[in-house]
Amino acid sequence: MNPFELKPVSVEKTLMNWKEIYPKPYNKYEVNPYTKTRIILMNGTEFEANWFSHQFSRNCNNNDLRRCIALSRRVEKQQQMKLANLKPINENILETTISYEQLAVDLTARMAQDEPDQNVKNALDFALLEDFDHLYRYSDLLDMEYGIQAENLVGRYTEIMPGRPTISHHRAPADTINYYINNKTADPLTKLHVNIITAAEQQTMNYYMNVTGFYTSDIGRKLYQEIGLVEEEHVTQYGSLIDPNQTWLENLLMHEYTECYLYYSCLNDETDKYVKCIWEQFFEQEVAQLHFAASLLQKYEGKEWQQVIPNGTFPKLLCLGPNIEYVRNILKNTASYTQMREDYIPVCDAPKDFDFFKYQNIVNSDVCEVPSHIVIDKYIKCNGCDYRFEVAPNPVECLRDRKVDNVCVGREPLCGDNCC
Numbered sequence: 001m002n003p004f005e006l007k008p009v010s011v012e013k014t015l016m017n018w019k020e021i022y023p024k025p026y027n028k029y030e031v032n033p034y035t036k037t038r039i040i041l042m043n044g045t046e047f048e049a050n051w052f053s054h055q056f057s058r059n060c061n062n063n064d065l066r067r068c069i070a071l072s073r074r075v076e077k078q079q080q081m082k083l084a085n086l087k088p089i090n091e092n093i094l095e096t097t098i099s100y101e102q103l104a105v106d107l108t109a110r111m112a113q114d115e116p117d118q119n120v121k122n123a124l125d126f127a128l129l130e131d132f133d134h135l136y137r138y139s140d141l142l143d144m145e146y147g148i149q150a151e152n153l154v155g156r157y158t159e160i161m162p163g164r165p166t167i168s169h170h171r172a173p174a175d176t177i178n179y180y181i182n183n184k185t186a187d188p189l190t191k192l193h194v195n196i197i198t199a200a201e202q203q204t205m206n207y208y209m210n211v212t213g214f215y216t217s218d219i220g221r222k223l224y225q226e227i228g229l230v231e232e233e234h235v236t237q238y239g240s241l242i243d244p245n246q247t248w249l250e251n252l253l254m255h256e257y258t259e260c261y262l263y264y265s266c267l268n269d270e271t272d273k274y275v276k277c278i279w280e281q282f283f284e285q286e287v288a289q290l291h292f293a294a295s296l297l298q299k300y301e302g303k304e305w306q307q308v309i310p311n312g313t314f315p316k317l318l319c320l321g322p323n324i325e326y327v328r329n330i331l332k333n334t335a336s337y338t339q340m341r342e343d344y345i346p347v348c349d350a351p352k353d354f355d356f357f358k359y360q361n362i363v364n365s366d367v368c369e370v371p372s373h374i375v376i377d378k379y380i381k382c383n384g385c386d387y388r389f390e391v392a393p394n395p396v397e398c399l400r401d402r403k404v405d406n407v408c409v410g411r412e413p414l415c416g417d418n419c420c
Contacts, residue, residue, distance in 0.1 A: 001264055003260040004305060008284075011292050022085055023083075025086055026086055026275070033154050035270065035272045036102075037099055039086050043080055044199045044204070049076045052255055053073040062300070096207075104134070105135060105327065111197065113326055116190060123178050123237060126237075126337060137375055139387060139389075141379075145220065160390070161394050164334075165408075166226065166372035167367070172359040174341070181243050192261055194238065195242065197238045205228060219374060222371035249297045253305060253309065254309070257290060259289070260290050265317040335409055336410050338411075347412070364411075380404070386405070
């Protein structure tokens with residue numbers, strides 16, 4: 001499929017009325033877990049497109065061009081509003097959160113397995129273990145406060161157990177920047193991956209930041225606050241992979257191409273007939289916006305779309321599904337890693353004056369006050385052991401004890417066998 005070869009409708013014809021914008025929500029008791037994750041992914045992709053367009057407009061001095069991107073942006077916002085309201089009213093904040101983290105785990109794992117750029121793959125594998133641990137922390141809170149077991153929400157497609165402990169995710173800002181890709185030489189899949197994962201993590205960060213103040217218990221508010229800050233790190237890490245040498249219009253074209261790729265992937269992967277129709281509708285709308293962006297690139301910069309995307313044919317489509325063995329392998333081999341500038345190293349190899357340790361001493365000065373630890377510690381005290389769903393014992397030996405929350409893996413140089 002090459003969306004540049006399709007005949008588009010005009011962007012104006014893709015605007016929707018109120019009846020078209022408001023959808024029929026899914027049934028939370030019947031919906032496939034990956035339908036929910038696709039909805040979250042595309043909600044985040046549309047937010048990124050909309051927010052990028054706002055920044056473009058604020059950095060553009062040509063009002064004719066700003067009017068053009070305002071039209072495209074309005075359609076993007078209508079799409080996002082429709083996707084956001086597919087979530088049913090009776091799905092609580094934590095239930096939605098479980099789907100956010102299942103998306104983070106399985107999207108990251110799937111892309112990492114297909115990623116040809118080693119630098120990008122390393123970044124994906126590294127943050128994968130952190131989102132995996134977030135899923136575990138939120139799942140324990142869900143069972144503790146609502147009596148709902150997250151394994152049913154994820155369809156048992158994704159394991160729920162400790163990854164690199166959340167307490168270890170807090171790194172100095174200087175250690176959250178990666179080498180960026182070169183869009184002129186990067187593999188098409190790599191260019192798509194860095195855009196997709198940045199949008200997905202940004203959506204998660206925004207969701208956690210927004211719901212923190214609306215959660216109904218202090219322990220939950222604190223957990224959202226902590227993990228929301230980790231997600232800010234992830235957005236910084238992934239966003240730094242994007243080529244900063246693109247022009248605004250080149251970047252706009254890449255955004256639209258990414259959306260076309262994702263909607264076409266969703267269309268081919270979806271099992272829910274109603275949602276599948278939405279993916280088809282939005283794919284057609286994005287094709288219109290892609291051609292519109294290409295025309296703006298030609299008009300204002302004198303460039304053809306092939307100068308930005310040499311081959312418009314979609315690479316391997318994104319298919320969301322289980323990745324249990326892959327996640328286990330990454331956990332077994334890199335649980336103790338941290339980031340040091342653009343590299344990933346075992347924490348036991350870090351110098352004593354490493355910025356990571358200085359930052360940890362500030363943020364986590366009292367382990368007993370760290371929200372992600374408090375949640376598991378409280379659950380264990382109430383139930384005798386933590387809540388997990390695992391198909392086999394944790395591949396990291398010192399993360400197997402269900403009666404103690406490990407707070408040193410990936411954080412302290414000396415933490416016993418199999419930890420560093």
